[in-house]
Every structure is written in C-alpha cells, then in structure tokens.
Amino acid sequence: MDERALVRRIKRLSAGQAPGVVLGIGDDAAVFRPADGEDLVFTTDMLVEGVHFERDSHRPSDVGHKALARGLSDVAAMGAVPRFCLVSLALAPWCGERWVDGFYRGLMGLARSTGTALIGGDLSHSDKVTCDVVACGAVPCGEALRRGGARVGDLIFVSGSLGASALGLKCRKGAAWRRHLRPEPRLALGSFLRETLRATAAMDLSDGVSLDLRRLCEESGVAAELDGSLPIYPGATVAQALHGGEDYELVFTVSRGTVVPAEFGGLALNCIGRMVAGKPGSVSWGGQPLAALGYDHFRK
Numbered sequence: 001m002d003e004r005a006l007v008r009r010i011k012r013l014s015a016g017q018a019p020g021v022v023l024g025i026g027d028d029a030a031v032f033r034p035a036d037g038e039d040l041v042f043t044t045d046m047l048v049e050g051v052h053f054e055r056d057s058h059r060p061s062d063v064g065h066k067a068l069a070r071g072l073s074d075v076a077a078m079g080a081v082p083r084f085c086l087v088s089l090a091l092a093p094w095c096g097e098r099w100v101d102g103f104y105r106g107l108m109g110l111a112r113s114t115g116t117a118l119i120g121g122d123l124s125h126s127d128k129v130t131c132d133v134v135a136c137g138a139v140p141c142g143e144a145l146r147r148g149g150a151r152v153g154d155l156i157f158v159s160g161s162l163g164a165s166a167l168g169l170k171c172r173k174g175a176a177w178r179r180h181l182r183p184e185p186r187l188a189l190g191s192f193l194r195e196t197l198r199a200t201a202a203m204d205l206s207d208g209v210s211l212d213l214r215r216l217c218e219e220s221g222v223a224a225e226l227d228g229s230l231p232i233y234p235g236a237t238v239a240q241a242l243h244g245g246e247d248y249e250l251v252f253t254v255s256r257g258t259v260v261p262a263e264f265g266g267l268a269l270n271c272i273g274r275m276v277a278g279k280p281g282s283v284s285w286g287g288q289p290l291a292a293l294g295y296d297h298f299r300k
C-alpha cells in the first residue's frame with residue numbers, strides 16, 4: 001500500500017457531487033463556492049489512539065465514524081448544515097490496508113448520510129494513529145447559534161438522555177457501548193433550534209453537561225440553576241449523566257414563553273433548569289453548587 005494508491009482509493013470512496021464543491025480531491029487544494037447569503041462555520045477535531053479510542057476495542061469503521069461525528073456535532077450545535085470535511089490521518093505501524101479501508105468506510109458512511117463531501121486531507125505516519133477532521137457547515141448569514149446568547153430568565157433544555165457514553169465505556173456492551181462508539185450528530189435538531197425555536201444559545205455536549213454548561217454560561221455572562229432532574233440514560237448513574245463526556249446531545253436555551261415540543265424526531269427535549277443572574281459560569285444543581293467535573297484533557 002503506497003501513498004498514491006491510498007489517495008486513489010480515498011478519491012474513489014469520496015466521489016460524488018455535492019453543493020458548492022467546485023473541485024474536490026486531487027489538486028493542490030479544493031475549491032468550494034458558498035451560496036449567496038450563507039455564512040460558513042468551521043470546526044476541527046483530533047482523534048488520537050490511546051486518548052479517544054483504543055486499537056483493541058474500537059473497530060476501524062467506528063473510529064472513522066466518530067472522527068467525523070465529533071465535528072458534525074459542532075456543526076449541528078451552530079444550527080448549520082454540513083457541507084464538506086477535510087481529513088488528515090497519521091497511520092501507526094500496526095495499521096494495515098484493512099484498517100485504513102474500514103476507517104474510510106465508517107467515515108464516508110456518515111459523510112454520505114449527512115451530505116458532507118470529503119474534499120481533501122493529508123496522510124502521514126506516527127507512533128499512534130492520529131486523525132484530524134476539519135468540518136464545515138453552512139448557515140444563513142448572521143444566524144449561527146452561539147454559546148453567548150443566553151439571557152437571564154431563559155429556560156435550559158437538553159436533547160435525548162445523558163450518561164450513555166460514559167456507561168458504555170465502563171460496561172463495554174449493549175446499546176450504551178454502541179452509543180459510545182457511534183454517536184449521532186443532532187443535525188436536524190440543530191436546524192430546528194435555529195429556524196423554528198429561535199434558540200438563544202446552543203452547544204453540543206462533548207465533555208459532560210457540568211463542564212459544557214459552565215462554558216455556555218461563561219460565554220453568555222449568566223449563571224444556571226438546574227432543578228436536579230436530568231434525563232438519564234437507563235442504567236447510567238447521575239454522575240455519569242452530569243460529568244460523563246461524549247454524549248453529543250445538544251444543550252440549548254430559549255426565551256421564556258417559547259413552546260418547546262416534548263420531542264423532536266424521536267429525540268426527547270427536556271427542560272433541566274433556567275438561567276439566572278449570578279457569577280457568570282456558575283451552575284447549581286438542586287440548590288447546591290455543581291462542580292464542573294466533566295472531561296478536561298489538561299486537568300491534573
């Protein structure tokens with residue numbers, strides 16, 4: 001397997017028309033032409049062997065899926081529609097042809113089902129598999145959902161249920177483990193929040209609601225009061241639901257009086273609290289301060 005053959009294979013896998021893509025893989029750079037009146041949102045996410053996945057327990061197609069799902073979850077949180085991705089992959093000595101094929105199969109499966117074109121990337125080698133995915137989405141000019149728009153009095157909602165990924169990582173079996181391996185970016189919900197509910201702020205839950213909600217509150221300059229009830233994934237603990245990362249659900253705020261349906265596309269939408277005046281970023285849980293114990297790469 002040499003690099004040219006690999007690029008040819010990736011090019012074959014990624015073939016197809018996509019809106020805005022003028023030139024895809026194969027030249028020095030890709031060319032993308034945004035439609036009139038749209039803003040583009042960009043995000044980049046790394047996936048590192050031994051940090052985000054393990055060689056023994058994660059199939060290559062799961063790794064490929066997750067590498068893109070993390071970026072698309074951010075695109076969803078902005079209320080944007082995916083347009084394209086760029087994928088850079090450093091392969092470890094243990095990676096064979098089958099692993100590489102599986103990785104791109106998993107990644108392209110999610111790319112196709114979400115309308116995300118693969119338009120470029122880079123290949124290299126390293127001691128451990130390291131992957132970086134740049135994802136780009138489009139949103140009508142000025143309408144991207146941000147973390148900083150929540151106001152005192154807004155209600156806080158969360159989609160789905162929390163703690164599945166942390167539970168799956170612990171028990172390594174069943175539906176919770178599959179949720180950990182193959183998170184589904186909440187793209188349709190993100191657009192619904194922007195277009196229909198006019199959410200005041202939104203973000204995706206990658207590091208645990210205790211930490212992510214603090215980030216949203218800091219950006220918005222408000223405090224949050226959680227009433228102490230959470231939609232907890234069956235079998236997960238309260239701690240897993242509060243602090244476990246990688247659920248990739250959306251947390252969002254709406255102004256009081258907004259009618260939020262009990263579910264959207266089969267995904268429950270639950271009110272978990274409200275925004276209040278107070279020290280920006282502080283979050284309380286059932287009347288007590290909630291420590292932000294969610295996942296942080298650099299916490300000692």
Ligand SMILES: [Mg+2]
Nearest residue numbers: 074077204206
């Ligand atoms: Mg995010």
